[in-house]
Amino acid sequence: MRNVYLITAFVCVAVVSLLGLRGTRFTAPPLDVFPEWAFPSMEFQPRPKPQGASRFFADGQADRRPVQHTVARGMLRDDDHLFLGRDSAGEFARGFPAAITVDPEFLQHGRERYAIYCAPCHSEVGDGNGITKRYGMGATPSYHDERLRTMPEGEIYNTITNGKNTMMPYADKLAPAERWAVVAYVRALQRAQMGKPADVTDAAARQTLGLP
Numbered sequence: 001m002r003n004v005y006l007i008t009a010f011v012c013v014a015v016v017s018l019l020g021l022r023g024t025r026f027t028a029p030p031l032d033v034f035p036e037w038a039f040p041s042m043e044f045q046p047r048p049k050p051q052g053a054s055r056f057f058a059d060g061q062a063d064r065r066p067v068q069h070t071v072a073r074g075m076l077r078d079d080d081h082l083f084l085g086r087d088s089a090g091e092f093a094r095g096f097p098a099a100i101t102v103d104p105e106f107l108q109h110g111r112e113r114y115a116i117y118c119a120p121c122h123s124e125v126g127d128g129n130g131i132t133k134r135y136g137m138g139a140t141p142s143y144h145d146e147r148l149r150t151m152p153e154g155e156i157y158n159t160i161t162n163g164k165n166t167m168m169p170y171a172d173k174l175a176p177a178e179r180w181a182v183v184a185y186v187r188a189l190q191r192a193q194m195g196k197p198a199d200v201t202d203a204a205a206r207q208t209l210g211l212p
């Protein structure tokens with residue numbers, strides 16, 4: 001019998017926690033049950049309002065300018081030549097920027113990023129049959145069309161940076177060097193679909209494939 005109280009209390013807590021507070025947003029500020037000196041609440045910390053006035057600083061502004069020579073993340077000047085993907089005439093550039101070395105590690109990085117950001121639509125092999133196709137994203141092109149196979153690297157880079165029609169831009173998710181890594185991996189995918197027997201140089205692999 002004495003368990004009845006416990007069970008009732010448990011059921012009440014369970015019901016309230018499961019049903020009562022699901023995603024409820026309060027518009028009124030929370031009640032402060034404990035005194036401010038005992039449990040200081042972040043609500044009441046002294047803070048200037050954006051674009052407000054301040055008597056603390058000599059210029060009377062609450063907003064501070066970034067320290068001189070501050071560089072926004074990923075915007076270091078040194079990276080400038082990576083940003084554009086265009087040649088000196090302003091056309092989409094072929095090949096990779098001089099600062100980029102396409103090695104296995106770089107490709108591997110591109111592969112990871114590709115799997116996260118591109119494969120859902122373009123698919124693991126780049127034929128445009130990613131999972132989103134089943135949900136109605138029909139217009140995803142295959143990388144293995146002549147047009148995309150011969151497209152300059154700079155143009156692929158530009159599509160990643162700025163998006164194209166229904167494809168979102170990825171500039172906020174991939175740093176310039178990462179975009180180039182993805183471009184390199186797209187090239188690898190295209191190459192993989194265009195293999196010729198003469199490309200296999202390893203003797204053991206030739207034997208496995210039954211090549212002379």
Ligand code: HEC
Nearest residue numbers: 117118120121139140141156159160164165166167170182
């Ligand atoms: C939400 C689905 C989606 C994702 C994710 C996506 N794409 Fe696309 N992509 C598209 C669609 C749709 C098009 C066709 C756009 C058009 O031409 O209308 C396209 C076009 C392209 C093209 C061809 C552009 C052209 O000029 O024809 C390239 C190259 C490309 N995507 C690369 C990528 C890369 C690399 C990633 C990952 C960083 C990526 N896409 C992520 C949907 C997607």
